[in-house]
Amino acid sequence: MADQHVDVTLDHSFDGIQEYDNRLPNWWLFTLYGAVVFSVGYWLFYHTFGVGFTQDESYNHEVEVAAQEQLQREMGKEVTAESLLLMTKVTAQTDAGAKIFQQKCVQCHGPQAAGDIGPNLTDDFWIHGPEPLQIYNTVMNGVQDKGMQAWKDQLGPVRVRQVVSFVLTRKGLNVAGKAPQGKSIAEWDKENAALKAAEPKPADAGTPAPKSGG
Ligand code: HEC
Known part of the structure; x- marks a missing residue:
């Protein structure tokens, strides 16, 4: 798991510009999943159970x-x-x-x-x-x-x-x-x-x- 980081590139290019196909960084994925989980909790808290005040x-x-x-x-x-x-x-x-x-x-x-x-x-x-x-x-x-x-x-x-x-x-x-x-x-x-x-x-x-x- 150490930093043996190799950039992967897609094999198309536009006017010589190439695109990386790297794995999304974990910190980025965590913010995404975190937001998903948070939104579910938020919805339940404010809307489904009405515990919190909107x-x-x-x-x-x-x-x-x-x-x-x-x-x-x-x-x-x-x-x-x-x-x-x-x-x-x-x-x-x-x-x-x-x-x-x-x-x-x-x-x-x-x-x-x-x-x-x-x-x-x-x-x-x-x-x-x-x-x-x-x-x-x-x-x-x-x-x-x-x-x-x-x-x-x-x-x-x-x-x-x-x-x-x-x-x-x-x-x-x-x-x-x-x-x-x-x-x-x-x-x-x-x-x-x-x-x-x-x-x-x-x-x-x-x-x-x-x-x-x-
Ligand atoms: C036994 C029947 C009866 C009960 C019980 C009663 N009322 Fe009345 N009320 C009337 C009648 C009959 C009138 C119309 C009086 C008139 O013709 O001048 C009236 C008139 C009114 C008016 C005036 C309406 C207008 O057009 O100016 C209000 C306000 C009112 N009542 C509120 C209440 C409230 C509040 C209660 C309960 C606390 C209540 N009444 C209980 C029979 C009743």
Whole structure:
């Protein structure tokens, strides 16, 4: 095995250029075989068994961890549209919400939230408003005379937030189910914008209006 290295040449030549037919060096072959073995392991680790996170997964995981941390800070505070939307990004929260929905809401809103006795929550029509806080208020306070109970006492505010975050993940999926009830989201948007415009503005808000005709 010592270096009695003799170059072997193929017996063709192109314009006097000849080609070696040497054995591939072992170090080269090892990198090739190593890469093959590595790729099999890689595939099993990331794709078949899903033990490791792929780039997408670890990105999503980081987003979720950040959302979870921010949420922890928000939970103690007053509920906001932002905190509800943030919850929709945290699977632990929407999963908890889905469970509550399966226990408490399916009998009237159906397993897909597409409606039954209660309205379809996946369509673009809402009786009491499509905004996260409007949905939250409907679930907290109910609509007593229409058969939708107030859930604030039975579930408490945290679990209501969770179930609302789940409803928000269903919203807009337009699952075929109960016929639309209430006003379209476009109508609600107009109405909500008008309400917002009528709100008194905080004193320090905004920049001075630009002078016209200057
Ligand atoms: C006993 C039946 C019943 C149960 C249980 C029930 N709902 Fe309802 N829900 C209704 C009815 C009926 C309405 C429509 C009220 C109306 O007409 O004003 C409604 C309305 C709603 C709305 C407002 C929809 C809109 O168009 O504005 C939301 C959101 C909602 N329910 C969520 C839930 C959630 C979440 C749960 C479980 C925690 C739940 N409901 C449990 C019957 C029910």
